[in-house]
Amino acid sequence: MAHINLHNDLPGIRGLMEYSPETARPLNDLAEALLRADNSLSRGERELIATYVSSLNDCFFCQNVHGAIAGHYLNCDIPAIDAVKQDYLSAPLSAKMKALLGIAALVQKGGKQVTTAAITAATEAGATEKEIHDTVLIAAAFCMYNRYVDGMATWAPQNRQFYVDRAPQRAAEGYADYDLHK
Amino acid sequence: MPHIQLNESLPGIRALLAFSPHTAAPLGALANTLLRSDNGLTPAERELIGAYVSSLNDCFYCQHSHAAIASCYLSNNTELVNQVISNYHTAPVSGKLKALLCIAGKVQQSGRNVLPADIDNARAAGATEHDIHDTVLIAALFCLFNRYVDGLATVAPTDMNSYRQRAKQVAAMGYGSHVYTSQQP
Numbered sequence: 001m002a003h004i005n006l007h008n009d010l011p012g013i014r015g016l017m018e019y020s021p022e023t024a025r026p027l028n029d030l031a032e033a034l035l036r037a038d039n040s041l042s043r044g045e046r047e048l049i050a051t052y053v054s055s056l057n058d059c060f061f062c063q064n065v066h067g068a069i070a071g072h073y074l075n076c077d078i079p080a081i082d083a084v085k086q087d088y089l090s091a092p093l094s095a096k097m098k099a100l101l102g103i104a105a106l107v108q109k110g111g112k113q114v115t116t117a118a119i120t121a122a123t124e125a126g127a128t129e130k131e132i133h134d135t136v137l138i139a140a141a142f143c144m145y146n147r148y149v150d151g152m153a154t155w156a157p158q159n160r161q162f163y164v165d166r167a168p169q170r171a172a173e174g175y176a177d178y179d180l181h182k
Numbered sequence: 183m184p185h186i187q188l189n190e191s192l193p194g195i196r197a198l199l200a201f202s203p204h205t206a207a208p209l210g211a212l213a214n215t216l217l218r219s220d221n222g223l224t225p226a227e228r229e230l231i232g233a234y235v236s237s238l239n240d241c242f243y244c245q246h247s248h249a250a251i252a253s254c255y256l257s258n259n260t261e262l263v264n265q266v267i268s269n270y271h272t273a274p275v276s277g278k279l280k281a282l283l284c285i286a287g288k289v290q291q292s293g294r295n296v297l298p299a300d301i302d303n304a305r306a307a308g309a310t311e312h313d314i315h316d317t318v319l320i321a322a323l324f325c326l327f328n329r330y331v332d333g334l335a336t337v338a339p340t341d342m343n344s345y346r347q348r349a350k351q352v353a354a355m356g357y358g359s360h361v362y363t364s365q366q367p
Contacts, residue, residue, distance in 0.1 A: 003301045004311040016315075023319060026211035033205045058294060103333075111332025112240065119185045129186040133198070133334065136185075137205060140329035147322035150293025151285075152315065 003153045012061035012154050013145060014180045024180075027145075031175040034138050041131055043171070044073030045097055046138055048084060049104050053139045055085040056108045059146035061156035068160075068167035078160060095125040100135040107139035185335045192362055193339045193348075194243035195331050200362035209327075213357035216320050222313045226255035227279055230266050231286050231320045232327075237267045238290045241328035243338035248324075250349035277307040282317040289321035 006019040017024035035046045047070035054062035067081040074080075084091045088101045099122035106113040114136070122132055157163070170178070188197035199206035217228045229252035236244035249267060253260045265273035270283045281304035288295040296318065304314055331338075339345070347367035351360075 003296065003298065004314055020315060020319075022215050023212065026208040026215060029208035029211070030205065033208060037204060057292065107329050107333045110239065111329040111334075114185065114333045114335070116185070130202075133186055133202060136333040137198075137202070137330055140326045140333060143329055144322040144326035147289050147293040147325055148319055151289045151296045151318040151322060152293075153296070153298075 001153065001155065003151075006154075010180060012065065012156050013149050015154050016148060016152055018180050028175045028177070030141060031145075034134065034141060036174050039130075039134065040128060041100075041134060042073065044070055045100075046134070047073060048081075048097070049101065049135055049138045050142050051081060052085055052088065052101055053104050053108050053142040054146050056105060057143065057146035057150075059150050061149050061154065062142065062146050064156070064160055064163040065166075065170075068163035069170055071164070072167040072171050078164065096122065096127050096131075099125040100127055100131065103132065103135050104139035107136050108143060111140070183335065184337065185333075188334075188336065189362075190337075191366060193344070193366065194247065194336050195327060196362045196366070197336055198330060198334060199359075203359070206359065206362070210357045210359065210361075212323060216316060216323060218356050219316070222310055223282075223316055224255070226252050227282075228316070228320055229255065230263065230275075230279070231283065231317060232324050233263065234267055234270065234283055235286050235290050235321045235324040236328050238287060239325065239328035239332075241332050243331050243336065244324065244328050246338075246342065246345045247348065247352075250345040251352050253346075254349045254353040278304070278309050278313070281307040282309055282313060285314065285317050286321035289318055290325060293318075293322070 002015065006015045008015055008018045010018050017027065035050065036043055039046065047066050051063055051067040051070050054066060063085070067078065071078060071081050084093070089098055103114060103118050103122055106115070106118055119132060184197070186201070189200050192200055199209065217232065218225055219228070229248050233245055233248040233252055236248060245267070249263045252263050256262060262273065266275060270280055285296055285300050285304060288300060301314060344367065351367050
């Protein structure tokens with residue numbers, strides 16, 4: 001049960017967005033700009049960064065929502081996404097993605113944890129300045145979303161297939177202006 | 183030196199907002215909605231929560247920027263602002279704000295650290311549901327801002343007067359693209 005009365009029974013961040021539409025709008029616009037707008041990182045790669053940070057923050061709702069969407073874009077199943085969360089260095093990902101996930105993990109601990117060596121490794125693996133910027137901001141943004149979702153003690157469906165079933169719709173509609181009830 | 187090439191005349195987050203205007207817009211809208219509202223919590227209380235969380239995250243630029251903005255709203259009572267940041271328990275602020283700062287401190291560690299007892303304490307001290315919601319989201323938002331600013335190693339001015347000058351600009355005009363398109367105070 002959420003810490004406050006949200007006056008709705010929507011799960012996770014959707015319950016919070018229904019409760020507070022004035023903050024929902026920029027929160028969704030930020031997700032749209034970071035995760036869906038044109039970018040040299042694919043939508044799948046960006047959702048994977050979001051998923052990984054959410055798993056480090058132990059946020060069940062966010063890691064399952066974004067893990068399912070990442071799986072949808074990347075044509076892989078949930079066990080494959082789970083394998084990335086557990087050990088991305090052994091996963092079948094590009095060297096660039098591995099370096100960017102390394103930066104995301106440092107951001108999750110704290111901004112000051114990001115070292116010049118981690119940036120150099122990403123640059124040498126082919127990451128552009130914009131890709132490094134976007135990785136840091138996606139990781140930082142999920143340190144916000146995860147804290148919002150769990151800090152308010154929202155509820156999350158426990159059946160992981162729930163998230164897989166919803167992923168194609170979110171991928172098609174995006175985050176900017178969707179119906180929270182559908 | 184920043185990790186990516188940024189406009190050297192812009193300090194802290196301002197250089198990042200200029201680097202990426204399409205993400206700057208929703209970040210500015212979030213800041214305006216959460217920090218400039220006087221629905222329940224005052225703008226000063228909101229900025230104090232932001233400055234406190236930034237100090238816990240050891241983000242020099244954000245802490246001093248938002249401490250200075252809070253001071254602007256509090257008739258330049260920087261001593262009060264410094265007391266809240268260094269030890270809010272003994273600061274002359276309301277029991278409600280103390281209980282909300284406690285929640286903000288928990289959010290800074292992890293969302294999962296916020297306990298029903300923390301919420302009960304805030305309610306008993308007079309916090310509304312909306313106050314609690316806004317506190318959690320402000321604290322979460324600063325966990326974003328602080329990581330963004332330090333994660334890309336932006337430059338934080340060491341001239342403390344410059345924070346006061348920029349604070350006046352934000353207190354008067356709010357957050358938005360002017361913070362990176364206009365002359366830096």
